[in-house]
Amino acid sequence: xxxxxxxxxxxxxxxxxxxxxxxxxxxxxxxxxxxxxxxxxxxxxxxxxxxxxxxxxxxxxxxxxxxxxxxxxxxxxxxxxxxxxxxxxxxxxxxxxxxxxxxxxxxxxxxxxxxxxxxxxxxxxxxxxxxxxxxxxxxxxxxxxxxxxxxxxxxxxxxxxxxxxxxxxxxxxxxxxxxxxxxxxxxxxxxxxxxxxxxxxxxxxxxxxxxxxxxxxxxxxxxxxxxxxxxxxxxxxxxxxxxxxxxxxxxxxxxxxxxxxxxxxxxxxxxxxxxxxxxxxxxxxxxxxx
Amino acid sequence: xxxxxxxxxxxxxxxxxxxxxxxxxxxxxxxxxxxxxxxxxxxxxxxxxxxxxxxxxxxxxxxxxxxxxxxxxxxxxxxxxxxxxxxxxxxxxxxxxxxxxxxxxxxxxxxxxxxxxxxxxxxxxxxxxxxxxxxxxxxxxxxxxxxxxxxxxxxxxxxxxxxxxxxxxxxxxxxxxxxxxxxxxxxxxxxxxxxxxxxxxxxxxxxxxxxxxxxxxxxxxxxxxxxxxxxxxxxxxxxxxxxxxxxxxxxxxxxxxxxxxxxxxxxxxxxxxxxxxxxxxxxxxxxxxx
Numbered sequence: 001x002x003x004x005x006x007x008x009x010x011x012x013x014x015x016x017x018x019x020x021x022x023x024x025x026x027x028x029x030x031x032x033x034x035x036x037x038x039x040x041x042x043x044x045x046x047x048x049x050x051x052x053x054x055x056x057x058x059x060x061x062x063x064x065x066x067x068x069x070x071x072x073x074x075x076x077x078x079x080x081x082x083x084x085x086x087x088x089x090x091x092x093x094x095x096x097x098x099x100x101x102x103x104x105x106x107x108x109x110x111x112x113x114x115x116x117x118x119x120x121x122x123x124x125x126x127x128x129x130x131x132x133x134x135x136x137x138x139x140x141x142x143x144x145x146x147x148x149x150x151x152x153x154x155x156x157x158x159x160x161x162x163x164x165x166x167x168x169x170x171x172x173x174x175x176x177x178x179x180x181x182x183x184x185x186x187x188x189x190x191x192x193x194x195x196x197x198x199x200x201x202x203x204x205x206x207x208x209x210x211x212x213x214x215x216x217x218x219x220x221x222x223x224x225x226x227x228x229x230x231x232x233x234x235x236x237x238x239x240x241x242x243x244x245x246x247x248x249x250x251x252x253x254x255x256x257x258x259x260x261x262x263x264x265x266x267x268x269x270x271x272x273x274x275x276x277x278x279x280x281x282x283x284x285x286x287x288x289x290x
Numbered sequence: 291x292x293x294x295x296x297x298x299x300x301x302x303x304x305x306x307x308x309x310x311x312x313x314x315x316x317x318x319x320x321x322x323x324x325x326x327x328x329x330x331x332x333x334x335x336x337x338x339x340x341x342x343x344x345x346x347x348x349x350x351x352x353x354x355x356x357x358x359x360x361x362x363x364x365x366x367x368x369x370x371x372x373x374x375x376x377x378x379x380x381x382x383x384x385x386x387x388x389x390x391x392x393x394x395x396x397x398x399x400x401x402x403x404x405x406x407x408x409x410x411x412x413x414x415x416x417x418x419x420x421x422x423x424x425x426x427x428x429x430x431x432x433x434x435x436x437x438x439x440x441x442x443x444x445x446x447x448x449x450x451x452x453x454x455x456x457x458x459x460x461x462x463x464x465x466x467x468x469x470x471x472x473x474x475x476x477x478x479x480x481x482x483x484x485x486x487x488x489x490x491x492x493x494x495x496x497x498x499x500x501x502x503x504x505x506x507x508x509x510x511x512x513x514x515x516x517x518x519x520x521x522x523x524x525x526x527x528x529x530x531x532x533x534x535x536x537x538x539x540x541x542x543x544x545x546x547x548x549x550x551x552x553x554x555x556x557x558x559x560x561x562x563x564x565x566x567x568x569x570x571x572x573x574x575x576x577x578x579x580x
Contacts, residue, residue, distance in 0.1 A: 076354060
């Protein structure tokens with residue numbers, strides 16, 4: 001079931017989670033998006049390739065490596081391919097494109113930047129890469145601060161600014177406002193392009209009833225002194241968003257968000273089934289054409 | 291069943307088969323020796339790790355890579371580990387040592403050289419890396435010549451010359467006299483050290499009844515204009531070998547080899563069972579102590 005033609009869709013993806021293991025360049029968010037759109041993601045886990053095994057990782061553990069980052073055997077092929085191309089001087093955006101085409105996608109997947117950019121968190125257990133906090137330490141440490149290492153020098157990947165300026169609508173997916181959307185917004189020129197763009201900019205709240213739909217957004221927001229609410233997310237996007245899509249559970253936040261000058265649409269945003277996904281996509285697109 | 295204490299054994303291994311795939315440094319012969327001695331080799335195949343699968347390779351095929359070199363998922367961990375250490379500037383000999391220790395070995399496994407050294411073959415189907423001829427093309431092309439690329443600049447790895455000079459006996463295993471033993475002999479100083487060494491040097495024939503016990507030794511020998519026989523192998527080693535161990539099937543070659551000034555021992559050298567292996571080892575060691 002396709003709501004819009006794939007080849008008209010461009011997805012700009014966070015690369016702040018990128019990390020190196022065993023000499024391989026891992027791009028967790030790009031891979032999740034790519035595998036999901038290619039229909040090969042392990043849907044139960046929400047990451048990795050369906051039916052994968054972990055023989056390589058088990059053997060690496062025997063060689064004394066940390067293996068808390070779950071790299072499946074099939075998944076490893078993507079990292080070997082990516083790393084091999086990067087070593088040849090191919091840019092991450094071009095690598096990402098090659099991988100998604102190999103997997104049969106006509107959606108365009110764009111890393112937010114080709115440059116080194118790493119999200120680190122300061123916690124009560126020390127300062128660490130976001131993936132270490134999230135995967136290894138199961139997001140259990142108290143967040144004190146979030147740092148985007150390399151943000152000053154990271155340029156948007158070719159096509160990022162152009163996509164923002166030329167696409168209509170621009171949809172901000174229901175994702176972590178700090179370490180997924182926040183990272184993208186921190187890349188030079190991105191926020192400015194969103195402000196300048198004449199497209200309809202529609203954000204979907206990642207928070208329902210005071211808690212994130214998934215992931216540690218609440219912990220990060222709280223750690224930065226932010227209220228954990230849809231309003232709070234709308235506030236973070238207030239300078240560029242036209243429409244904010246809220247769950248029915250949060251209807252009472254509608255007025256506060258409207259006071260930010262943002263139009264609010266209330267609907268079901270928790271996508272449990274394909275029908276939920278299609279309904280939400282249709283609602284968002286209907287809003288876009290208003 | 292151990293015939294000699296493991297920690298008194300050093301194995302010098304051919305690295306002419308080393309090859310790069312997907313940015314990984316593969317050392318086929320070192321790995322076979324290491325996995326075999328560690329008891330994890332896939333004995334049916336004669337290479338790789340027992341119980342391995344090929345998920346990563348299948349996915350790499352989807353990305354358009356050649357996948358004729360069979361890299362199992364567990365096996366990949368060894369190559370990732372090795373490559374990662376080599377990139378950090380660790381020498382192949384040190385890497386090999388680390389890997390064999392991780393796998394619980396006290397045998398010392400020494401690559402013949404830490405330097406780049408590649409065995410290429412000239413065939414009627416073109417010039418190619420030995421592994422391409424052997425694995426991809428199933429040793430079906432006619433061999434015209436064998437080249438050791440890098441041999442002029444390859445120094446023996448630390449310990450190689452010393453091991454040859456200090457060990458007694460030195461055993462030349464029943465292996466390909468051109469592309470396994472021949473490569474080792476071509477490394478600067480190795481042949482000279484074997485000649486100078488006062489140890490008993492015992493070679494076991496890789497040929498039984500005019501055919502190699504396994505592998506393409508016959509094709510390589512024929513391609514270089516050599517007779518395919520135990521005598522021919524003894525002839526190649528005549529300048530340093532004291533004792534040549536021959537299979538009972540080749541007893542008629544005894545005299546010709548003795549005429550080279552080499553003592554000949556005739557026994558069963560085809561190792562089908564553990565008993566065969568132990569018997570051969572005992573025979574060789576008994577000869578060494580004479």
